Amino acid sequence: MRKVHAPRFSQLCLFFVMLFLFMPLIVVAAYSFNSGHGMTWQGFSLQWYEELFTSSHDLWRAFWNSIIIALTSSLTATVIGSAAAIGLKWWSFKLSGYIKVATYLPMILPDVIIGISMLIFFSSINLPLGMFTIYAAHTTFNLPFTYLLVDSRLDEFDFSTIEAARDLGEDRKGAMLRVVVPSIMPGVLSGFLMAITMSIEDFVITFFVSGPGSATLPLYVYSSIRYGVSPVINALSLILILASMALAFIFRRFLKSFAASA
Amino acid sequence: MTRILSLVLAAALTLLSSCGGDGTRTLHIYNWTYYMPDEVITAFEEEYDCDVVIDYFSSNEEMFAKLQAGGGRGYDIVFPSADYTSIMIKLGMLAPIDHAMIPNLQYIPDIVKQVATYDPGMEYSVPYFMGAAGIAVNTTLAPPDYERSWMIFADERLAGRMTLLDDMREVMGDALKTLGYSNNSTSPDEVQEAARLVADEWKPNIVKFDAESFAKSFARGEFAVVHCYAENIIAEMSAEELEKVDFFLPETGGSMYIDNMVILKDAPEKELAHQFINFIHEPENYAIFLDEFSFPPTTNTAAAAYMETTPLYTAEDLEGYEVIADLGEDLDMYNKLWEPIRYMD
């Protein structure tokens, strides 16, 4: 009795939090089927979906720019952030304090300041603005998240498992790959997800470091929403949500073994 | 681990640098959001066999901050308003306009050129559109005898259902005009009086200073009176809904804007840029733009003949309206007075 009762409260919370998180999306979904352009309901229609797939060239270009930037910058940030978390946790060397503190900074400074200062930096070293500068900026602001999530995961790491692996004949690289990497995986995965989210979301920094023609989805959305954003964006959002949910569901088994390998 | 790292970096770099061009000319435009019909752009691309790539900004200051910090390289045409056009001319950021390449300049009326005191000869800028922000009233929500002037914001019956633009120069300019002064006044007494009018009589009745989302809330009936540009309202409401909306420019006058097309000094495609400006001012093309936003033909009189809609206001309504000019050092005085109005309860 006691044990069945145990997780009830938290499960209820989980349920309500999920409801809370998805609530605005119901509105987004509903308006993507609105036949009117504005905020009043004028009947069901698929016209925005039609427009999305027939005549939204700019939107799709911005969308693919966003996806490319999100994947490359999150991957880079996850790999170098996780590696650094291990290096900084178990070894001590000169400058390790500096690296730890410097990594926090991109999280603290306001976006607009990061954006402007990076723009000044890029233009003073004559780096042409475009996809690469966006990628560099995104990787930078993703780093604190990927680093800290793995770092906190390592806090309670049981060091004896490595020694056990070494005793069983693994060399250091083997021990790293077979023992450490699986055990930090949930932290790596959370960090990666968070990085993707930050990158897909960012508007202010991207605004400054983007060059002619390299607009990402948020840039497109922000600039158009003030003057009656076209419901085409709602349609795209709904498709994106459903697609990512479908992917998460299809790969749930793979993901589970991935995370549960801890 | 290092090998994985370099692999990831290499992969990222190839992905990022793989986007290249195919030889056709590309015109890069930096424009306000939602300020040019797609139709016209596609027609230009076909006629001149080129690509037009547009990036957007949503305020002059935003655009200017980016250009200031060195982020303007690669753009050909930018669309600054009057005050920023004069700043950009002063700072030597623009290329001269070759009038021989733009015969359609003939359609720009003298009145616009007179108002554009910073560049009356169109040496560095070509006016794109001249207009003004006004007031939109939802007549089903407002009392029948509402005042058709800026003092509508002092009407306590509408308290909590009105918004003013989150734009210091617009709001302060309208207050100065209401008091009978110039909206570019640099007299401390006048500006202070205007700030008091905004703070004591208008601000208590408005929900917030909003330049972002008010049009949506106005369309839904959350707000009854909004200070806005005509295109904000057009974008959110159907023709049917617009029937219950009274959009007007108060007769006491107010702030007016001219948005210009300018060519940057380092523009890579200067010739194409001139051709584009000429194409835009072709009366037939220009009329498409006016129709889409329900604008009056203030800046290209010949386009009137091709228009299919009736604009929300007319060129005559702009009588008494004054262009927002660059105030130089005196802007600080405005900023100081505006701070407590904008940031405090």
Next chain:
Amino acid sequence: MRKPRKDKAGIMLAAPMGLWVTLFFAVPLLIIVTYSFLKKGLYGGVEWEPSFDAYRQVLDPDFIAVTLRTLWTSILATLTCLALALPTAYAIARSRHQTLFLFLTIIPFWTSSLIRIYAWINLLSTEGLVNNILLALGIIKEPLHLIYNLFAVILVLVYMYLPFAILPLFTAFDRFDFTLVDAARDLGSSKLGALVRIMLPSVRSGITTALVFTAIPVFGAYTVPLLVGGMGSTMVGNIIVDQVQKTRNWPLASAFSVILTLVSLIGVLTVLRGGRKDKKSKEVRT
């Protein structure tokens, strides 16, 4: 106690991040610090003339009031986030479908934040869904003012940053050995007592990370107060953006950022030091 090692592997692992942050961040940061001590240019930018004007302007009473308001708003929003995230992360960690739930937590955030904020404006407006449901249920008789005030700002801030609290807490709960709680319960602890005494200390670093991840972005929030806030909802983030994009006072924006950075750094370092001390005392005990 593991001993810090002294070979090259550590520096090899950390070097890419160190170099990256130095190249792409430390240099821009220096630019900002320099700018904060220069004179403002008439049309934005700076003039190369040393000046303390910016720091003098930061002390403007209006700005101080906004800073205090920001602090208060951030504390409320962060604590609410944490209170919601703790049980949620716990439930996800104990669920059989944890990765699925993890994705479900984050997926709504792959829609542009602006679109979600507009959806909230829609939901919370006088004739919006929330008021209609409450009216239909008979809980209220008059529509409530749910939007354009502090309540709306906090609600939407909590919404925007909740996953930032859930993810680190999940990572912490996930590696916790739940049999310890059962063991404590078998020894006669109450359910809550067992959770608090056994679990909280070992997820402490997760809580710290969650706190840092939510408090810092909330403190710098810009779009949420701008869009769903009312007259008195301006936060420090808005002032900084306005200095760049409206009043063209780059040194003041830089000075604000320098101060913000220092304050946050002190906060972060205190939290980190606290965590370390705690760990040491724990190690002594065991």
